[in-house]
Amino acid sequence: MLALRLTRGAHPAVQLRRLLVAAASAGTGFLLLSALGYAMSHPDSPAAATLRLAWCAPPLAATIHLAVAVARTDPGTRPRPGLAAAGLGPGRLMLVSAITTALSCLLGSMLALLVFLHLRGDLTGMPFDGDASQFLAADSPLPLPAALTLLALTPALASAAVALLLRPKPAAPTTTKGRARPYGRFGVSARSADRETFGAYGRFGARLRGTVRGGATTPDPASAAPQNGGATTPDPASAASQNGGAPQAPASAPAPAPAEEDGSRQTPDDLTHFPVPRKPPAGLPWGITILTAGLAVETYAGRVTADDTLALPTALPTGPTAVLVGWVLAAVGLALAAPGLAHLCGRVLQAVRPGPLRLLAGRGLMAEATRIGRPLGVVCAVAAAVYAMAPRSGSAATAAIGPLSALGATVVAGATVTTLFMAALEARQARADTTAALLRLGAPTAMLRSAAALRAGVLLAVFGPLTLIVAELAALPLAAR
Numbered sequence: 001m002l003a004l005r006l007t008r009g010a011h012p013a014v015q016l017r018r019l020l021v022a023a024a025s026a027g028t029g030f031l032l033l034s035a036l037g038y039a040m041s042h043p044d045s046p047a048a049a050t051l052r053l054a055w056c057a058p059p060l061a062a063t064i065h066l067a068v069a070v071a072r073t074d075p076g077t078r079p080r081p082g083l084a085a086a087g088l089g090p091g092r093l094m095l096v097s098a099i100t101t102a103l104s105c106l107l108g109s110m111l112a113l114l115v116f117l118h119l120r121g122d123l124t125g126m127p128f129d130g131d132a133s134q135f136l137a138a139d140s141p142l143p144l145p146a147a148l149t150l151l152a153l154t155p156a157l158a159s160a161a162v163a164l165l166l167r168p169k170p171a172a173p174t175t176t177k178g179r180a181r182p183y184g185r186f187g188v189s190a191r192s193a194d195r196e197t198f199g200a201y202g203r204f205g206a207r208l209r210g211t212v213r214g215g216a217t218t219p220d221p222a223s224a225a226p227q228n229g230g231a232t233t234p235d236p237a238s239a240a241s242q243n244g245g246a247p248q249a250p251a252s253a254p255a256p257a258p259a260e261e262d263g264s265r266q267t268p269d270d271l272t273h274f275p276v277p278r279k280p281p282a283g284l285p286w287g288i289t290i291l292t293a294g295l296a297v298e299t300y301a302g303r304v305t306a307d308d309t310l311a312l313p314t315a316l317p318t319g320p321t322a323v324l325v326g327w328v329l330a331a332v333g334l335a336l337a338a339p340g341l342a343h344l345c346g347r348v349l350q351a352v353r354p355g356p357l358r359l360l361a362g363r364g365l366m367a368e369a370t371r372i373g374r375p376l377g378v379v380c381a382v383a384a385a386v387y388a389m390a391p392r393s394g395s396a397a398t399a400a401i402g403p404l405s406a407l408g409a410t411v412v413a414g415a416t417v418t419t420l421f422m423a424a425l426e427a428r429q430a431r432a433d434t435t436a437a438l439l440r441l442g443a444p445t446a447m448l449r450s451a452a453a454l455r456a457g458v459l460l461a462v463f464g465p466l467t468l469i470v471a472e473l474a475a476l477p478l479a480a481r
Contacts, residue, residue, distance in 0.1 A: 284340025
C-alpha cells in the first residue's frame with residue numbers, strides 16, 4: 001500500500017521515468033512471447049527457437065539496467081531524517097523501491113501480453129486484429145503457464161537487482177588501518193585522544209610533572225620516592241595529632257577531576273585529519289586486456305575458415321561463432337574500461353596549471369567517473385555493435401530488417417541511452433550540495449554551466465573516436481566475407 005501511494009503521489013518527471021521502464025519491459029516481454037510463438041509454430045526446430053530466446057538476453061539486460069538506474073534516482077525512496085522513527089528505515093525503503101520497480105515492469109509485461117494476444121487474433125475489436133497470426137502460431141492454443149513464466153522474468157529480475165544494489169550496507173568497523181593519521185602540535189606525531197588547545201604547549205608550567213589543583217601541589221609518584229630517601233609514608237594518625245587532631249588527606253592523593261573530565265574523551269575534529277583521497281577505478285587495465293583479447297579473437301576467427309556459423313536475427317551478419325564471442329569480449333572490455341578512462345580524462349583536464357574552470361571540471365569528472373563511466377561504456381559498446389552491423393545489413397540480400405529485430409534494437413539502444421541520462425541526473429543530485437556551496441561563495445552560474453559543458457565535451461572527444469575505432473576493428477572480420 002505504501003509503494004502504491006508513493007507511486008501515485010510522485011512528481012510527473014518521476015512518473016515519466018517509470019513509464020520508460022514500463023515501455024522497455026513491454027518490448028522485452030513481447031520479444032519473449034514472440035520466441036514462444038516461434039517455438040510453437042516450428043516444433044521441429046528446437047535449436048532455432050532456443051537461439052531466438054537467447055537473443056532476448058540483451059534487451060532483458062538493458063531493461064534491468066534501466067530499472068536500477070531509475071530506482072537510484074527516485075527521490076521518494078531516498079532516506080530522509082525522521083523516516084526511521086516512523087518505521088521507514090533503509091531496509092524498508094529498499095523494499096519499497098523493489099516493489100515500485102516490480103509494479104512498473106509488471107505493467108509493461110501486461111501490456112505486452114495484451115498486444116501479443118491482439119496480434120494473434122485472440123482479442124478482437126481493435127485494428128490489426130490477427131495480422132501476425134501465422135508467425136505467432138494462432139492456430140495453436142497458447143500455453144498460459146509458459147507465457148506467464150516468460151512475462152515474470154523481467155519484473156522478478158529487475159526487482160531483485162534493485163533490492164541487491166540498494167540494500168543497506170553495514171557500518172564499517174572502526175579500525176586504525178584505514179583511518180587518517182591525526183597530527184598534533186608541530187614536530188610531534190602523537191596519537192593521544194586528548195585534544196590540545198591553541199598555545200597549550202608553550203603555556204607556563206604545562207610540561208611540569210606536578211599540577212596545581214586548588215592551591216595544593218601534587219607531586220609525581222615516581223619522583224617522590226628518591227626525594228624521601230626511601231622513607232615510608234608517615235602514619236595518618238601521627239599527622240593528625242601534629243595538626244591539632246584534624247585528619248587530613250595525604251598529599252599524594254589525587255584531587256577530584258573537574259566536571260568536564262568525567263565524560264568521554266574528546267576525539268580530534270576533522271581539521272586535524274587529512275581527507276583520505278578517493279581511489280581511481282580499478283577496471284581500466286582489466287578492460288583494456290579484455291578489449292584487446294576480444295579484438296584478437298575476432299581477427300583470428302576471421303582469417304581461419306570454420307564451418308561452425310551462428311545465425312543472427314534478420315538482416316544481421318552471419319559468421320563464425322568465435323567472431324561473435326570476440327564481439328562480446330570487446331563490448332565487456334569497453335564497458336569495464338570506461339570508468340577508468342573517465343577518471344583519466346578528469347586528471348588530464350586539470351593538469352598543467354589549471355584555472356578555476358578546468359580545475360572544477362576535472363575534479364567533478366574524477367568524482368563522477370564510476371557513476372558516469374559505466375553507463376557511458378555500455379552506450380559505446382552498443383553504438384560500436386550497431387556501427388559494425390550496419391554496413392553488412394545494407395549489402396545483404398535480405399536487407400529489410402524484420403519487426404522483431406527493429407524492436408530489439410530499439411529497446412537496447414533506448415534503454416542504454418536513457419540509463420546514461422539517469423546516471424547524469426544522479427550525478428547532478430549528488431553534487432547539489434557542492435553546487436549550492438559554490439553559489440553561496442559567489443561562483444557565477446555561467447562558470448558552473450561551462451564546467452558541465454567542458455566535462456561533456458571531453459568525454460565526447462575521447463569516447464567518440466574510441467567507439468569508431470573499436471567498431472571498425474570489430475567489422476573487419478565480417479567485411480572480408
